[in-house]
Amino acid sequence: MDQFAFSASQFQPSSSSWMPAGFSQLLGFSSIMAMLSSGSYLGDSVKLFFLGTIIETGRRLFKWLIERFQFRLSITARFSEGDPAYDWIILFLTQENVWRRSRDFDVNSKTSSRKFGIKIEGEKTDAEEEDGAEYVPVYEIPQLFSWKGYWVEIKREQSMMQQSSRGSQSGPMMYLTMYTLNMSALKALVDEAKRRYVETSRPNVIIHSADIRYGMPFTWNKVKSKTRRPLSSIILPEGVLNSLVDDLREFIDSEDWYIEAGIPYRRGYILYGPPGTGKSSTIYTLAGELGLEIYTLSLAAPDIDDTILQNAAAQIPKHSILLIEDIDCAFPSREDEEEALKAAQANYLHQKPKRTQVTLSGLLNVLDGVESDEGKFFMATTNYIDRLDPALLRPGRIDRRVQYRLTTKPQSAALFTRFFPESRFGTSIATKKSFSEEPRSEKASLLVDVDSSEPGLDIPALAAQFADGVPEDEFTVAELQGYLLPLKKRPRDAAANVAAWVAGEQAERRGHAARAAERKAKARREKTAGMTVGVGSQHSIILSPVLAAQLSAAIGGEAPQQVWSPTSMQGVSAPNSAAAAQPSHSTEKSGGAGEESNPKVNGVTDNAQSQSEGSA
Numbered sequence: 021m022d023q024f025a026f027s028a029s030q031f032q033p034s035s036s037s038w039m040p041a042g043f044s045q046l047l048g049f050s051s052i053m054a055m056l057s058s059g060s061y062l063g064d065s066v067k068l069f070f071l072g073t074i075i076e077t078g079r080r081l082f083k084w085l086i087e088r089f090q091f092r093l094s095i096t097a098r099f100s101e102g103d104p105a106y107d108w109i110i111l112f113l114t115q116e117n118v119w120r121r122s123r124d125f126d127v128n129s130k131t132s133s134r135k136f137g138i139k140i141e142g143e144k145t146d147a148e149e150e151d152g153a154e155y156v157p158v159y160e161i162p163q164l165f166s167w168k169g170y171w172v173e174i175k176r177e178q179s180m181m182q183q184s185s186r187g188s189q190s191g192p193m194m195y196l197t198m199y200t201l202n203m204s205a206l207k208a209l210v211d212e213a214k215r216r217y218v219e220t221s222r223p224n225v226i227i228h229s230a231d232i233r234y235g236m237p238f239t240w241n242k243v244k245s246k247t248r249r250p251l252s253s254i255i256l257p258e259g260v261l262n263s264l265v266d267d268l269r270e271f272i273d274s275e276d277w278y279i280e281a282g283i284p285y286r287r288g289y290i291l292y293g294p295p296g297t298g299k300s301s302t303i304y305t306l307a308g309e310l311g312l313e314i315y316t317l318s319l320a321a322p323d324i325d326d327t328i329l330q331n332a333a334a335q336i337p338k339h340s341i342l343l344i345e346d347i348d349c350a351f352p353s354r355e356d357e358e359e360a361l362k363a364a365q366a367n368y369l370h371q372k373p374k375r376t377q378v379t380l381s382g383l384l385n386v387l388d389g390v391e392s393d394e395g396k397f398f399m400a401t402t403n404y405i406d407r408l409d410p411a412l413l414r415p416g417r418i419d420r421r422v423q424y425r426l427t428t429k430p431q432s433a434a435l436f437t438r439f440f441p442e443s444r445f446g447t448s449i450a451t452k453k454s455f456s457e458e459p460r461s462e463k464a465s466l467l468v469d470v471d472s473s474e475p476g477l478d479i480p481a482l483a484a485q486f487a488d489g490v491p492e493d494e495f496t497v498a499e500l501q502g503y504l505l506p507l508k509k510r511p512r513d514a515a516a517n518v519a520a521w522v523a524g525e526q527a528e529r530r531g532h533a534a535r536a537a538e539r540k541a542k543a544r545r546e547k548t549a550g551m552t553v554g555v556g557s558q559h560s561i562i563l564s565p566v567l568a569a570q571l572s573a574a575i576g577g578e579a580p581q582q583v584w585s586p587t588s589m590q591g592v593s594a595p596n597s598a599a600a601a602q603p604s605h606s607t608e609k610s611g612g613a614g615e616e617s618n619p620k621v622n623g624v625t626d627n628a629q630s631q632s633e634g635s636a
C-alpha cells in the first residue's frame with residue numbers, strides 16, 4: 021500500500037503539468053499509471069493487454085494496407101477448370117517451371133488424357149518415360165515467379181461458383197495475380213500462354229468430352245489428345261478430302277462476309293455410311309489439319325438433356341467442332357423403339373428402355389440458336405441417315421452431306437500402298453541398299469533390309485494384285501485394315517493371300533446371315549406362339565411369350581395353329597428335353613442366306629455439291 025501511495029504521489033506532479041489534477045483523478049488515470057508502474061501482477065496483465073491490443077491493431081492495419089496496396093498495384097485473373105484458357109495457363113506454368121518450388125503433386129498413371137504433367141529428372145529407361153507415372157503440380161500453395169520483369173503469383177482453389185438448377189456449382193479455379201498496374205501485361209501473358217498451347221498442341225488433335233456428374237456443373241473437362249493423322253492416310257475417292265479442307269478453310273476466313281450478309285456464322289456437316297468406312301477418322305484428320313479442337317458428345321447418354329446440350333454448345337470456343345457421333349441413336353425410329361420395348365417385355369423387364377432426354381426441338385434449337393453461331397462447326401456421323409428427321413438435315417442446319425461407301429478397287433490399292441509404301445518396300449530402296457552394302461547373294465539381299473521388311477518389290481503390281489482380290493463394294497476399309505495389320509511387314513503374302521481371306525470372310529458372312537435368318541424365323545414363331553396355345557376346345561390358356569416359345573419348340577413348332585390334346589402334351593416337361601433338342605420345324609428354310617450378308621453400298625461419294633444448300 022505504501023509503495024502504491026508513494027508511486028501515485030510521485031506521478032501526480034508531472035501529470036498535473038498537462039492535465040488538471042482533479043480531472044486526472046476523476047479519470048483514475050493517475051491510479052492506472054501508478055498501478056502499471058507498480059510491477060504488480062494486475063499491472064503486468066494490463067500492460068500485456070495493451071501490448072496485445074496495439075500489436076493486433078497494427079497487424080490489422082498492415083493487412084488492410086497490404087490489401088489496398090495489392091488491389092491498387094496488382095491485377096488478378098481467374099481461370100476456371102473446363103474453360104480452354106485454364107489449360108493455356110496450366111501449360112504455361114509447366115513450361116515456366118513454376119512447379120520447381122512446389123512440393124505438391126497429383127500422381128497419375130500415364131494415359132492419353134492430357135494433364136500437363138512435368139518431367140522429373142532422374143535415371144529412367146525410355147520405357148519408363150513412356151509408360152510410367154505422370155506428376156501433375158497442384159499449385160494449391162501460392163507460388164511466386166517472375167515473368168518478363170513482372171512478379172506473378174499463382175494459386176489454385178476449389179471455389180463456389182454459382183447456383184443453378186443442378187445445385188451449387190463448384191470447381192477448381194486458378195487465380196493469377198500480376199503485380200503491375202499495366203493491364204496489357206496480363207493480356208500479353210494470356211496471349212503468350214495461348215500461343216504456346218497452340219504450338220504444343222499442333223502435333224495432336226485435342227478432344228474434349230463432356231464431364232457430367234450429378235449436382236456438378238457441366239464442363240468439357242475430360243481432355244484427350246490424339247496424334248494428328250496426315251491427310252494422305254485417309255483413303256477416300258479423289259478430291260473429296262481436299263474439297264472438305266478447302267471448304268473449312270474458306271469458312272474460317274470468311275467471318276466478315278457472313279456478318280455482312282447477315283448469315284449465321286456456323287457450318288454443319290453430316291457424314292454417313294456403314295461403320296468402319298472412315299467417318300470419324302475424317303473428322304479427326306480435318307481437325308488436325310486445320311488446328312481445330314473437337315468437343316464430342318453422345319446424345320444417347322441418359323444424363324444429358326436439352327439444358328445440358330445448350331450449356332455444352334455455349335461453352336465451345338470459336339472455331340471448334342461440336343461432334344455428335346451416331347446421331348441416329350438419340351432419335352431411334354418408332355419401329356426401333358417398339359422393338360426395344362418388346363425385347364424388354366420379353367425379358368420381363370417392366371422398365372422402358374432408357375433413352376436420351378434430349379428432344380429433337382432441343383437439338384434444333386442448339387443448331388439454330390445463338391450457341392451455334394460464332395464460327396462453330398457442327399459435325400455429326402450416322403450409319404442410318406434415313407432415320408433422321410428431315411428437319412435436322414435441312415439446309416442451313418446441315419450444309420454438307422458426305423456419303424461413305426464400301427471400298428472400291430482404287431481404294432483397296434491405295435490402302436495397300438499406305439501399308440507398304442514404295443519408300444520402304446519399293447525397288448529404289450533395294451537398289452540403294454545393294455550398292456551401299458557388301459555384295460551378297462540375291463537371296464540374301466531380299467532377306468535383309470530396313471525394318472527387316474521385304475525390300476525391292478514392285479509395290480504398284482502387288483497393290484493391283486491385292487485390289488483384284490478384293491471384290492468391290494463388299495468390305496470396309498476397317499476390315500481390310502484388320503486383314504493387313506498382321507502382315508504389315510509381308511507385302512507379298514498380303515497380296516497373295518487376300519483372295520483366300522476374302523473367300524473365308526464371305527463364307528463366314530453367309531453363315532452369319534443364315535443364323536440371323538434362323539433367329540428371325542424363331543422370333544416370328546415365338547410371337548405367334550405367345551398369343552394362344554389351345555388345350556382342348558374349351559380351355560385355352562394364355563402363355564407368356566417365353567414359355568409359349570419353349571412349349572412350341574418342345575412340341576414341334578407352329579403351336580397356335582394347332583389344338584393339342586392334354587395327352588399329346590404329356591412328356592413335355594422342360595425346354596431342354598429330348599423333344600426340345602430335336603425341333604420339328606427343320607423344314608423352315610434359312611430365308612435367303614446371302615440376303616442380309618452385305619448391305620450394298622458403293623464407294624465413298626461426296627454429296628456436297630448436289631446436296632449442300634444454305635452455305636456461303
Ligand SMILES: Nc1ncnc2c1ncn2[C@@H]1O[C@H](COP(=O)(O)OP(=O)(O)OP(=O)(O)O)[C@@H](O)[C@H]1O
Binds near residue numbers: 296301498501
Ligand atoms: N476411308 C478410310 N481411310 C483410312 N482409314 C480408314 C478409313 N475407313 C476406316 N478406316 C480405319 O478404320 C478404323 C475405323 O474407322 P472410323 O472409326 O473412322 O470409321 P467410322 O465410319 O467412323 O465407323 P463408325 O460408324 O463405327 O463410327 C480406323 O482405324 C480407321 O483408321
